[in-house]
Every structure is written in structure tokens, then in C-alpha cells.
Amino acid sequence: MNPKLSATRLALASVALALWLPAQAQNVAIVNGKPVPKARVDTLLQQATRGGQQPVTPELEARAREEVVLREIFTQEAERRGIAQGAAYKAQMELARQTILIRELFADWQKNHPVTEAEARAEYDKFKAQASGTEYRARHILVAAEDEAKKLIAQIKGGASFDELAKKHSTDTGSAANGGDLDFAKPDAYVAxxxxxxxxxxxxxxxxxxxxxxxxxxxxxxxxxxDAQFPAFDDVRPQIEQQIGQVKMQQYQQSLRDKAKTDFKFGQ
Known part of the structure; x- marks a missing residue:
């Protein structure tokens, strides 16, 4: 064998192997000769962990890898049977396309219009002002008949324990066990x-x-x-930001609806 020819073939094989290895690293598997790109796993994991609802664990990544391979197997069979050419498939694909576009539109808008600390503090101050005033800690005994209530009042005035009578006679089971204690609340928290x-x-x-x-x-x-108690700003900031974000999103959606030219009448 020609030594020069052998060296050339070896060099070509090395180049081919060098090109093949990175390509393999980008694929999860090969299904019936078709590569399944790792990018699909990444996309599936992003969807599963959107909003930080759960962390990416080795177990979750393993399930995602299996999922994309199974999807490729099933998809190839569906394509082999011509399902992608059917009207039902095309109609569902259009709805799916719209759903994804709308989701990404709103996610992009939220990313570019975050709730600022100033907005959150302004809303917090408004809530706090509404909650100001005096809170009252009350006990009560609730009974069905006026005469029974009058008898219990007489017993309490005669020295009987309010707490014990509440435990024994009050029909408000939520407070009776605590001697009728209702904890602190503003008067307008109760019926008039x-x-x-x-x-x-x-x-x-x-x-x-x-x-x-x-x-x-x-x-x-x-x-x-x-004096009425109110939680610290940092304790309720996430809830306030979420509420403001929802309102801002509704306003954005309404603005798009108002600007659109359509003969459709909403709400009919």
C-alpha cells in the first residue's frame, strides 16, 4: 500500500470524525436516520420551568430527552400516514401557531414593561391609607333567640365567665372554642x-x-x-407587583383591541 495514500485517508477520516462529533453533541438521538436536535430538549425544559415554577433537575432533563425522542417517533409515523395534509391538522396548527405567537407577544411586552418599585410603592401607600384607622378586639356570644341572649347577659353581669358561656352556648363554632374571641378587626369587617x-x-x-x-x-x-396594622412593603411587594402587572396587561390588551379595525361587535 502506498504510504502517502494511507496517510491521506487517515487524515480525511480524522477530519470526518472531528466534524461528526460536534454534530452528535448537538443531537439527542437518531430516529430512522433523522437526527433529534438537543435544542428541542432545551425548548421543552424552558416551557416546563417557565416562570421558575420548578428547577431543572437531572430527572426532569432525562424525562425531557425521552419525550423529544418519543415525539419524533410518533411524528414520523403521522407524517408517513399523511396526517399533516389533512384539514383538521392544518386548522389545529393555525390555532397552535396563534397561541404561541400571542404567548410570546405578551411575554415580550411584560419583559419590556416591568412593574417599577415606584408603581408598587404607590399602590402599597394607597392600600395602607385605606387600611388606616382603629382595630377592635372583640368577643361575642351568638345565639338563636333574643330571650336566651338576655339570660346570658344577666348571668355575665352576675359574675359568670363570658369566655366559658361563649364556649358552652355560642353557635359561632369558629370563635366559641376560643371563648368568643374574634381577634383584631376594623368594625366595617363585620355586618353593619x-x-x-x-x-x-x-x-x-x-x-x-x-x-x-x-x-x-x-x-x-x-x-x-x-392602630390598624399593615404588613411591611417588602412582605407584600410580590403580590402587589403581580396585581399591577395583571392590570397593565389588561390595559395593553384593551389598547390593541381598541386600535384594531374590525366589524366584529364584542360582547354580543
Whole structure:
């Protein structure tokens, strides 16, 4: 054998191998002679972890690799049978195309229009101003009949324990176990009759007469008052930003709808 020819063939084989290895690194597998690119795995993982809902783990990546290979196997069979030429397939593909485009449009808009700290703080300050005022810590006993409520008031005035009577007689199971304790809340958090009666009480004072609401007859005692509490900005910032982002997105969508020229009448 010609030594020069052997060296040439060896060099060509080395070049071919060098070109083949990077190509193989970009593919997950070969299915019936057709390569399955690794980019499909990356795209599937991006979809699965969109928004940071779950991290990319070796197990998740392994499932993604299996998924793209299975998809290629099934897709090749569908194409072999001519399904891609059917009207139903084409109609669904158009809907899928629109869905992907719309999703990416909104994702791109959100990326370029993030909620600023100033916007979040302004909304926080508005909520905080609305929540300002006085909170009242009340206990109550709820019963079905006015006469029963009057008897319990008499017993309490005679020295009976409000807490024990609440545990024994109150039909409000949520607070009865805690001696009728309702914790701190603003009067407007309750039905009007209850809130108004509560706001007229002094600390330690109990209603002299039962208070009727849609739920029955209440005996109310005011335990304490305090300035309304509100969480720190950093504690609620994610929720505020999410809410503002949703509003801004709705406004963006509405602006596109308003600018569009169409004879369609929405809401009909």
C-alpha cells in the first residue's frame, strides 16, 4: 500500500470524525436516520420551568430527552400516514401557531414593561391609607333567640365567665372554642349592626342588650383597641407587583383591541 495514500485517508477520516462529533453533541438521538436536535430538549425544559415554577433537575432533563425522542417517533409515523395534509391538522396548527405567537407577544411586552418599585410603592401607600384607622378586639356570644341572649347577659353581669358561656352556648363554632374571641378587626369587617355596636363600646364594656344581625343575636364585649396594622412593603411587594402587572396587561390588551379595525361587535 502506498504510504502517502494511507496517510491521506487517515487524515480525511480524522477530519470526518472531528466534524461528526460536534454534530452528535448537538443531537439527542437518531430516529430512522433523522437526527433529534438537543435544542428541542432545551425548548421543552424552558416551557416546563417557565416562570421558575420548578428547577431543572437531572430527572426532569432525562424525562425531557425521552419525550423529544418519543415525539419524533410518533411524528414520523403521522407524517408517513399523511396526517399533516389533512384539514383538521392544518386548522389545529393555525390555532397552535396563534397561541404561541400571542404567548410570546405578551411575554415580550411584560419583559419590556416591568412593574417599577415606584408603581408598587404607590399602590402599597394607597392600600395602607385605606387600611388606616382603629382595630377592635372583640368577643361575642351568638345565639338563636333574643330571650336566651338576655339570660346570658344577666348571668355575665352576675359574675359568670363570658369566655366559658361563649364556649358552652355560642353557635359561632369558629370563635366559641376560643371563648368568643374574634381577634383584631376594623368594625366595617363585620355586618353593619355588629360593627356599629362594637364601635360604641369602651374597653372592657359589654353590650347591655343583645344585638340582632342576619346570623342571630349577639352579646359583644370589647377587649382592646389598637392602630390598624399593615404588613411591611417588602412582605407584600410580590403580590402587589403581580396585581399591577395583571392590570397593565389588561390595559395593553384593551389598547390593541381598541386600535384594531374590525366589524366584529364584542360582547354580543
Amino acid at each position: 349592626e355588629f360593627g356599629q355596636a362594637l364601635a360604641r363600646l369602651q374597653k372592657g364594656q359589654m353590650t347591655d342588650a343583645p344585638v340582632k344581625t342576619q346570623f342571630g343575636w349577639h352579646i359583644i364585649r370589647l377587649e382592646d383597641t389598637r
